[in-house]
Amino acid sequence: MEYITTNEIIDAIHGELVLQGEKTKHNNICIDTRIIKDEDVFIAIKGENFNANDYALEASKKGASICIIDDMKFKRSEFNKKTSVIKVEDTKKALLMLAKFYINKLNIKVVGITGSTGKTSTKDLVAAVLSAKFKVFKTLGNFNNEIGLPMMIFKLDKSYDVAVLEMGMSDFKEIHNLCEVANPDIAIITNIGMSHIENLKTRENILKAKMEITDFFSENGVLIVNSDNDLLQDITSKYKLIKTGIDAKADYNACNLNILENKIKFNIIDKGNLIETGIEVNIPGRHNILNSMLAVACARVMDMSYKEIAVGFKKLEVTSMRLNIIKGKRFTIINDCYNASPDSMLAAIDVLGNTRGTTKIAIFGTMRELGDSAYDAHKQVGEYAKSKNIDLLITLGEFNDAYKEGFNDIDKYRSFETYNQVVSFLDGIIKQGDVVLVKASRYMKFEGIVNELENLNFCENINNKEVIKK
Known part of the structure; x- marks a missing residue:
């Protein structure tokens, strides 16, 4: 982070200086007191289930050069004498305003x-x-x-x-x-x-x-x-x-x-x-x-x-959990579990179809934020999986029935309630050279399934050449 002064920060966020501290150097912007370092600027963000204004004093004691707040929870005398305190109307807006000032400066x-x-x-x-x-x-x-x-x-x-x-x-x-x-x-x-x-x-x-x-x-x-x-x-x-x-x-x-x-x-x-x-x-x-x-x-x-x-x-470095192909002694995992939408589901099915393997297996969970279209969207993903000759579809979540209806092959479809049930089932049936695609919306945390599948054998990530040792 480039050097910015206290006065520049005050002007950028339209803040009120309620306490002048001794420190004039500001190393970084931080919104989490658990990782704050000496001479960082702490911005107290309010969330649905927390109010970081409650932690402004902790930030000061850890060496914050500035605490930006929108609710004064402590007496001025309680703050570290080196910390300045700036009050704003809304700390979320202040974060955006400060970022705007900073990037324009660059x-x-x-x-x-x-x-x-x-x-x-x-x-x-x-x-x-x-x-x-x-x-x-x-x-x-x-x-x-x-x-x-x-x-x-x-x-x-x-x-x-x-x-x-x-x-x-x-x-x-x-x-x-x-x-x-x-x-x-x-x-x-x-x-x-x-x-x-x-x-x-x-x-x-x-x-x-x-x-x-x-x-x-x-x-x-x-x-x-x-x-x-x-x-x-x-x-x-x-x-x-x-x-x-x-x-x-x-x-x-x-x-x-x-x-x-x-x-x-x-x-x-x-x-x-x-x-x-x-x-x-x-x-x-x-x-x-x-x-x-x-x-x-x-x-x-x-x-x-x-x-x-x-x-x-040739310099590509991919973000994790997005179509990462993980080769193992028994089978291959396609880890695409960071998020899911109808379009990305279809794209992942295409990748599964293009991956060499004996049996093609898809493990799908819920796609979120689809509103009234949700049932039909999950059904259409099931239909597409069937049209691409996926050998086995396994699903978890609230739209199992939609997947099942779309896939329309009871002999090649299974649904489960827990990760352990999925992994236990696969451990019993998976064969040498099979391929498993894992995908769902982020909140389902399907990386838990990927981790358990990796535990079944030694795996190598061929996308970024990292070896995963279990």
């Missing part, structure tokens, strides 16, 4: 990424490609909301050329608020699916919410979209618009597709011209060709050559 190029699915994978791909020419920062994990994104911004410094920031949302105005802070120069929309349809009611409303990513564009802003997605094919923008895809008409198209077990290969048609440089990316799935093409377009906007782009893809 004068860094910002790429914002949103979409119903594929945000994190596309973020990883864009960061990898750009890293062939620039020093790139990318959002860690999926710190992509009104708390996580500003905390990522505070990890930036002037040594970076580009920040690639993931932006999530569940309702209107959320991406608007994130973009008011980050003010992206380039915006990418991966697709418009059914995630968060429970709140937004229609896919058209989801598109409107995602388009908020251009709300703070300058006249030089660039919007890049996947035109293979039906709702993004015909969109227009008053800003520069670039379309990518495989099948749809686009500025950049992928061709000569070669979808292998753990990698993808393709060529690029740039405005009608075939590019000789071939692209190879060490992640599976046709959907990741679409994600990769968004990265290609972003790199071209940043004046990168195709040779540089190809080198950049």
Whole structure:
């Protein structure tokens, strides 16, 4: 984090200095007293089940240079004499305002990424490609909301050329608020699916919410979209618009597709011209060709050559629990349990189909935030699994009946209530060379199933070459 003064912080968050401390150096921004360090700035965020204003005194005693609060819970005399206390109307808003001030101070190029699915994978791909020419920062994990994104911004410094920031949302105005802070120069929309349809009611409303990513564009802003997605094919923008895809008409198209077990290969048609440089990316799935093409377009906007782009893809570091292929002595695990939506379920089934194995097994849980469409969406995933000749479908959660109805093969379907039941069943039937896909929405924590499956044999993660020892 670059140096900022106490007065700059007060001005940025429109705060009131209620206690002047002795410290003038500020190392980092922190919202958790459990990890706070000496000379950190502590921002007391209120949540549904906690109020961090209760911990401001603890932060001071641990050496915080500043405590930013919106509720004074302690006497001034109780604070460490080295700590300044700043009071604001709302600490969540103060966090966003401070992040906005800080990123503007850096004068860094910002790429914002949103979409119903594929945000994190596309973020990883864009960061990898750009890293062939620039020093790139990318959002860690999926710190992509009104708390996580500003905390990522505070990890930036002037040594970076580009920040690639993931932006999530569940309702209107959320991406608007994130973009008011980050003010992206380039915006990418991966697709418009059914995630968060429970709140937004229609896919058209989801598109409107995602388009908020251009709300703070300058006249030089660039919007890049996947035109293979039906709702993004015909969109227009008053800003520069670039379309990518495989099948749809686009500025950049992928061709000569070669979808292998753990990698993808393709060529690029740039405005009608075939590019000789071939692209190879060490992640599976046709959907990741679409994600990769968004990265290609972003790199071209940043004046990168195709040779540089190809080198950049070699630098890919993927976020965990997203189509990680884990090879074991007995069977292979495809760990895609970070989150789930109808589109990402279908993509994962395609990857399972392309993975070499004797028996193809899918373990699926609940997809959340689908509202009235939930039953039909789970049923359609079951139907797709059947159409792709999945040999065994195992489900847990509240939509077992929907999966069962869609899959419509009682001999090849099982449902269970606990992780242990699933693992015990598989341990009894799994054979040498089988493949198991594990996927559900985040709240189901299906990594617990993956961990137990890994315990059944020695596994090697072929996506990032890490060996998992049990």
